[in-house]
Amino acid sequence: MQDVSGILKEGFLVKRGHIVHNWKARWFVLLQDKLLYYKLDGSRKESSPKGRIILDGCTITCPCLEYENRPLVIKLKTKTNTEYFLESCSREERDSWALDITGAIHAGHPVQVQQLHRMKNSFKLPSNISLNHIVDKMHDNSNGIKLTPNMEQGNTYKESFTGSALVDWLISSNFVASRYEAMTLASMLMEENFTKPVGARSTEAMRNGDLAEQFLDDSTALYTFAESYKRKLSSREELHPHILELSGTIVKQGYLVKQGHKRKNWKVRRFVLRADPAFLHYYDPTKEENKPVGGFSLRGCLVSALEDNGVPSGVKGNVQGNLFKIITKNDIHYYIQASSKAERAQWIEAIKRLT
Numbered sequence: 467m468q469d470v471s472g473i474l475k476e477g478f479l480v481k482r483g484h485i486v487h488n489w490k491a492r493w494f495v496l497l498q499d500k501l502l503y504y505k506l507d508g509s510r511k512e513s514s515p516k517g518r519i520i521l522d523g524c525t526i527t528c529p530c531l532e533y534e535n536r537p538l539v540i541k542l543k544t545k546t547n548t549e550y551f552l553e554s555c556s557r558e559e560r561d562s563w564a565l566d567i568t569g570a571i572h573a574g575h576p577v578q579v580q581q582l583h584r585m586k587n588s589f590k591l592p593s594n595i596s597l598n599h600i601v602d603k604m605h606d607n608s609n610g611i612k613l614t615p616n617m618e619q620g621n622t623y624k625e626s627f628t629g630s631a632l633v634d635w636l637i638s639s640n641f642v643a644s645r646y647e648a649m650t651l652a653s654m655l656m657e658e659n660f661t662k663p664v665g666a667r668s669t670e671a672m673r674n675g676d677l678a679e680q681f682l683d684d685s686t687a688l689y690t691f692a693e694s695y696k697r698k699l700s701s702r703e704e705l706h707p708h709i710l711e712l713s714g715t716i717v718k719q720g721y722l723v724k725q726g727h728k729r730k731n732w733k734v735r736r737f738v739l740r741a742d743p744a745f746l747h748y749y750d751p752t753k754e755e756n757k758p759v760g761g762f763s764l765r766g767c768l769v770s771a772l773e774d775n776g777v778p779s780g781v782k783g784n785v786q787g788n789l790f791k792i793i794t795k796n797d798i799h800y801y802i803q804a805s806s807k808a809e810r811a812q813w814i815e816a817i818k819r820l821t
Contacts, residue, residue, distance in 0.1 A: 472497055475566045477559075477805060478721035478734055479503075480751040482551040489536075489553065489752045491721065491734035492516065496563075498570055501542075508784025509723045509732040509803045519550055521571050528564035529657045529680070531672060535754045537657055540564050553751065555721050555736045557657070600641060600651075601660045601691075611635045616688050618665040626664055629687040645683055652681040652689075662692040711761065712747070714740030718816045720809070724748060725801040730782035732803070735759070739813075744820035746792070766795030767821045769814050790814055 475496040480489050481503060492503040493511040501519040504511040523545030530541035530551065538560045542550040554560035604611045611632060613625040633648040642648045655661045656672065657680075663669045668687040672680050718739040723732050735748040738758075747761030772778045774787035781789065781801050788810045792800040804810035 474498065474570060475563065477563075478555075479563065480553040480734075482553075484548075491751055494552070496566055496570060498573060501567065501570075506723070506732065506734070509725075510784050510786045520544060521567070524567075524571050526564060526568055526571065528560065528568075531657070534659065535756065537659055540567070542567070555751070556719050557654075559720070597655060597658055597660060600636075601655065603639060604635070605691075609639070613690070616665075618667065618686065618688055621665065623664045623688050623690065626688045626690045628685045629668065629682040629689060630685045632661075632689060633683045649681050649683050656681060656689075659692045661689050664688045664690050711743060711745045711763070712740070712758070714742045714745060717741050717820070718813070720813075721751065722748075722805075722813070723803040725781065725783070727798075732783055732785070737802075737813075739816055739820070741820055746817065762794050762798070762800075764817060764820045767817070768793045769817045769821065771810060771814060772801075792817065 473495055475494075477494060478491055479494045481492045482489055492505065495502045495504070495515075499521055501521060502515040503517050503519075504514075505516045506512070519542055525543045527541040527543075529537065530539045531537070532541070533539055533551070536553050538554045538557060540552045540554070540560060540563060542552065544550075552563070554563055603609070611627050613627060615622050615624050616626045616628065617623075629652070632652050633645050636642050636648040636651055637645070642651055652661070656663070663672050665688040667684070668682055668689055671682050671687065716738055718737075720737060721734055722737050724735045724737075725732055734751065736751045737746060737748050739746050744764040745761055746764055747758035749756065750759050753759075769790060769792045772781070772789040772791055774789075777785055778789065778791075778801075780791075780799060785803070788804045788807055790802055790804070790810055790813065792802065794800075802813075804813060
């Protein structure tokens with residue numbers, strides 16, 4: 467078995483297959499010179515890795531925007547031009563993986579590592595402001611960003627705005643304090659598919675720039691609102707039975723392993739905990755559509771850690787520890803596994819606050 471001393475980071479990521487381009491959850495282990503990934507057997511990782519990515523000479527693209535429905539993807543390209551696409555469960559988790567992988571790639575280059583740490587400690591969106599709120603303000607008829615026809619290389623883009631116009635607007639609306647912060651925030655809006663580049667200049671920058679250079683503070687780079695934002699507006703108006711339960715504030719999200727109700731097999735799911743109203747939903751990370759495959763109200767739920775010695779009753783299959791159980795007020799039992807005791811404790815604490 468692989469000597470796993472010197473682990474820099476480990477956890478679930480969803481990987482695109484090489485031959486069949488389907489997406490599978492794998493357990494990734496980052497070492498100083500390589501990234502290993504493992505299949506799951508039940509809820510345990512197999513003893514030997516399914517594959518390895520050699521980091522020497524690797525290039526990393528984060529965010530990678532090649533998949534419109536998967537905005538949280540990192541792309542790795544090895545020295546031999548093999549491409550790996552890895553999806554995280556949240557922006558924070560994606561950026562943390564990208565930073566640690568980049569740190570391992572550049573371990574012998576202290577200057578680049580210093581730059582990375584500066585980037586890590588750079589702009590953070592204040593917790594009381596959401597990207598949705600900013601985009602709603604951008605659409606405001608009187609104080610929003612002005613959409614105008616702009617020309618580039620003989621093409622006219624009717625409803626667009628320039629990169630520098632968005633930077634000016636973000637500063638004048640007091641969302642940020644500097645042009646650098648505005649560019650970071652504008653990159654976030656683009657990553658999350660609220661805005662998109664139009665025209666050659668901005669599209670080229672998005673494809674080839676690193677995180678800090680994806681968005682251009684420039685009066686010749688053109689952007690517009692993404693279709694997905696317009697779809698969000700219209701779907702809000704169709705009152706779906708699920709719309710209320712999905713409207714709460716996201717408190718916590720992450721990959722956990724869940725036991726199925728019927729077949730009792732263990733599957734990796736992306737769990738999203740929401741408050742006001744308090745719901746826990748879970749998604750199949752291998753699927754393109756961003757719809758929950760299950761979920762329940764937390765009102766009246768009981769949540770508790772399960773003993774790590776032996777296999778608790780109700781639990782089937784090849785299981786390792788860090789299990790917890792949620793019993794809904796309708797007496798449905800959910801068995802869930804975290805990747806560590808600390809992660810289990812965090813989830814239990816967060817859920818208990820909302821029950």
